[in-house]
Amino acid sequence: MKVYVSRDMASVALGADDVARAFADAGCDVVRTGSRGLFSIEPLVEVETDEGRIGYGPVTPVDAAAVLARTHPARLGPVEQLPFFAAQQRFTFARCGIIDPLSLAEYGAHGGWQGLETARAQSPQAVVDAVKASGLRGRGGAGFPTGIKWQTVLDASASPKYIVCNADEGDSGTFADRMLMEGDPFCLIEGMAIAAHAVGAAHGYIYIRSEYPFAIRTMRAAIEASAHLVAPFTLEVREGAGAYVCGEETALLDSIEGKRGQVRAKPPLPALKGLFGQPTVINNVLSLAAVPFILADGADAYAAVGFGRSRGTMPVQLAGNVKHGGLYEIGFGITLGELVNDIGGGTASGRPVRAVQVGGPLGAYFPPSMFHLPFDYEAFAQAGGLIGHAGITVFDDSVDMAHMARFAMEFCAVESCGKCTPCRIGSTRGVEIMDRIIDARDGAPVRAKAADGGYLGKALYSRAPDRVDVSPDAQTALLRDLADTMKYGSLCALGGFTPYPVLSALDHFPEDFGASAPVKEAAE
Amino acid sequence: MEEFIAGWTARHGTGRDGLLPLLHAIQAEAGHIDDALVPAIARALNLSRADVHGVITFYHDFRRTAPGRHVVKLCRAESCQARGGAAMEAAAARRLGVAMGETRADGQVALEPVYCLGLCAIGPNALVDGRPVARIDAAALDRIAAEVAA
Numbered sequence: 001m002k003v004y005v006s007r008d009m010a011s012v013a014l015g016a017d018d019v020a021r022a023f024a025d026a027g028c029d030v031v032r033t034g035s036r037g038l039f040s041i042e043p044l045v046e047v048e049t050d051e052g053r054i055g056y057g058p059v060t061p062v063d064a065a066a067v068l069a070r071t072h073p074a075r076l077g078p079v080e081q082l083p084f085f086a087a088q089q090r091f092t093f094a095r096c097g098i099i100d101p102l103s104l105a106e107y108g109a110h111g112g113w114q115g116l117e118t119a120r121a122q123s124p125q126a127v128v129d130a131v132k133a134s135g136l137r138g139r140g141g142a143g144f145p146t147g148i149k150w151q152t153v154l155d156a157s158a159s160p161k162y163i164v165c166n167a168d169e170g171d172s173g174t175f176a177d178r179m180l181m182e183g184d185p186f187c188l189i190e191g192m193a194i195a196a197h198a199v200g201a202a203h204g205y206i207y208i209r210s211e212y213p214f215a216i217r218t219m220r221a222a223i224e225a226s227a228h229l230v231a232p233f234t235l236e237v238r239e240g241a242g243a244y245v246c247g248e249e250t251a252l253l254d255s256i257e258g259k260r261g262q263v264r265a266k267p268p269l270p271a272l273k274g275l276f277g278q279p280t281v282i283n284n285v286l287s288l289a290a291v292p293f294i295l296a297d298g299a300d301a302y303a304a305v306g307f308g309r310s311r312g313t314m315p316v317q318l319a320g321n322v323k324h325g326g327l328y329e330i331g332f333g334i335t336l337g338e339l340v341n342d343i344g345g346g347t348a349s350g351r352p353v354r355a356v357q358v359g360g361p362l363g364a365y366f367p368p369s370m371f372h373l374p375f376d377y378e379a380f381a382q383a384g385g386l387i388g389h390a391g392i393t394v395f396d397d398s399v400d401m402a403h404m405a406r407f408a409m410e411f412c413a414v415e416s417c418g419k420c421t422p423c424r425i426g427s428t429r430g431v432e433i434m435d436r437i438i439d440a441r442d443g444a445p446v447r448a449k450a451a452d453g454g455y456l457g458k459a460l461y462s463r464a465p466d467r468v469d470v471s472p473d474a475q476t477a478l479l480r481d482l483a484d485t486m487k488y489g490s491l492c493a494l495g496g497f498t499p500y501p502v503l504s505a506l507d508h509f510p511e512d513f514g515a516s517a518p519v520k521e522a523a524e
Numbered sequence: 525m526e527e528f529i530a531g532w533t534a535r536h537g538t539g540r541d542g543l544l545p546l547l548h549a550i551q552a553e554a555g556h557i558d559d560a561l562v563p564a565i566a567r568a569l570n571l572s573r574a575d576v577h578g579v580i581t582f583y584h585d586f587r588r589t590a591p592g593r594h595v596v597k598l599c600r601a602e603s604c605q606a607r608g609g610a611a612m613e614a615a616a617a618r619r620l621g622v623a624m625g626e627t628r629a630d631g632q633v634a635l636e637p638v639y640c641l642g643l644c645a646i647g648p649n650a651l652v653d654g655r656p657v658a659r660i661d662a663a664a665l666d667r668i669a670a671e672v673a674a
């Protein structure tokens with residue numbers, strides 16, 4: 001009997017290897033796939049039957065006999081018919097969880113390489129035009145139109161040119177890049193080969209963070225297996241070394257070049273002077289992996305889905321304290337509340353949702369009163385946040401938002417590349433301010449009296465601790481001032497966006513910062 | 525290790541963009557990158573020693589001293605915190621007898637921070653000697669402690 005068990009790192013962390021072994025020992029033909037993307041049913045086993053693939057999950061190795069006898073109570077039926085999957089629009093993740101990720105035959109049988117064939121039958125300009133027409137925007141965070149970036153590289157006269165895939169995916173709450181690389185690596189390779197044809201590049205790099213050993217292994221194997229199909233284009237994987245800031249595109253380029261991963265000043269744009277000073281397309285995994293669909297099914301099919309200027313689908317990642325966490329690919333426009341409550345099912349702990357952080361460590365915290373927000377680049381920017389790489393981290397009512405604000409500063413301090421002062425020093429000062437705010441809130445002894453010189457004069461860090469005004473009001477004012485400096489003075493979004501989680505926590509949850517009374521939001 | 529470096533450059537060339545791959549290879553071979561190797565690495569890739577030192581110390585992954593026999597990398601990032609990660613971090617430190625970021629005095633185990641393993645709906649998560657472990661609770665910590673005692 002044929003059964004399917006995921007080899008995704010998350011599935012393996014939940015025991016999928018032992019489950020796969022139990023079914024192999026029971027005489028089954030076990031196909032290891034990527035993950036379907038719903039972790040509350042993993043480890044998941046799908047048994048091939050006359051009525052198609054029938055899922056059972058979560059299962060453990062001892063369940064093998066009951067599953068094979070079809071008497072196991074964890075029977076889910078066809079997985080794609082579960083509510084979590086039925087309404088998804090899987091353009092990019094169509095194959096993930098279904099095929100053996102390293103089987104060229106299955107990739108081809110499920111529509112693989114059609115995008116590349118279509119692209120190679122067209123002129124580079126026609127391919128760039130298709131990507132422009134699709135409305136695809138960069139999925140790494142900034143949302144810059146991918147077609148326009150490619151046009152700049154196509155128009156650049158210097159040679160050689162490079163394709164670089166940003167697979168550094170450092171944001172907590174995100175795992176879509178990892179799932180795609182482990183579950184459908186040829187899709188990314190095909191997207192990069194299309195990009196190479198579109199701009200005239202001969203070589204590409206995939207920069208994968210070292211925390212993703214499974215993805216590194218799978219991508220390397222997939223590159224080798226498909227080399228003859230993407231030739232003369234060639235590809236290699238470069239492994240990161242545990243630096244969050246190397247997800248920033250210019251730091252990433254320096255890291256590939258063998259240097260410290262420090263941010264470069266822009267201009268020049270990487271599109272004109274990127275890797276080794278040459279014209280370079282640098283795109284996120286999901287941006288590149290969306291391209292085969294766009295070429296195969298047409299730019300219109302992609303652009304037909306979406307909301308406002310956010311076209312196509314977004315592989316949203318539901319994470320943290322959420323009951324049904326996982327990957328949910330859907331057209332833009334779905335609301336935050338639908339994602340968290342209807343699809344995610346609320347918290348895993350069963351307690352009320354208090355906050356969600358959208359877009360990773362540089363994204364804002366939102367309270368449930370903002371769950372009407374549609375998933376859309378512009379709507380989130382207007383609401384003082386960002387969708388970033390579309391990770392949603394759910395917190396229940398036990399969260400201490402002052403602690404989360406402190407963590408945002410601490411993370412920035414740990415990960416700062418050190419090139420600019422607002423980020424390098426500001427983040428450390430931010431941790432100190434948050435410590436004082438938390439001390440004051442918790443009634444720790446107040447160490448100092450107010451001094452003269454306005455709020456800054458009073459509140460500024462001082463070597464003479466008795467001159468520091470540690471009252472919450474003074475420290476909060478200082479925090480806002482510091483956030484301003486970081487936002488406008490930092491070289492990149494690490495220092496520049498760390499104020500998002502900090503100030504959104506302060507604005508939406510002032511009571512956690514020791515504010516005397518919760519500030520009522522004005523009715524809308 | 526000098527031979528190892530020479531063998532590596534013979535296969536992969538001496539371009540400066542080989543520095544990170546070479547450092548990864550040395551660490552995989554020797555467990556850490558000893559300061560005494562910096563001159564040899566610099567010579568092999570025609571870089572200054574300061575340059576090589578600067579790269580090694582920039583990246584969190586590269587170690588300049590030998591690690592514990594076992595390494596537990598525990599995630600500290602937001603999604604794991606939302607699932608009780610901070611309490612598990614404190615419990616792990618107690619259970620393993622080593623503070624976060626340190627190697628136990630007997631050299632048996634190191635507890636290291638990691639910021640996200642991409643398993644964000646099933647935390648708190650860790651890599652135990654490279655093997656991913658999810659939903660860490662007290663019972664899981666007991667199993668990890670037993671594993672790293674060996």
Ligand SMILES: Cc1cc2nc3c(=O)[nH]c(=O)nc-3n(C[C@H](O)[C@H](O)[C@H](O)COP(=O)(O)O)c2cc1C
Nearest residue numbers: 138139140166168169170247248249283284287493
């Ligand atoms: C601190 C920092 C970390 C980043 N991390 C990532 C990352 O892990 N993956 C990614 O694709 N983009 C990341 N970005 C965004 C990249 O700089 C860049 O915008 C992106 O790679 C462009 O590709 P796209 O247009 O396809 O989104 C990061 C930016 C900053 C400032």
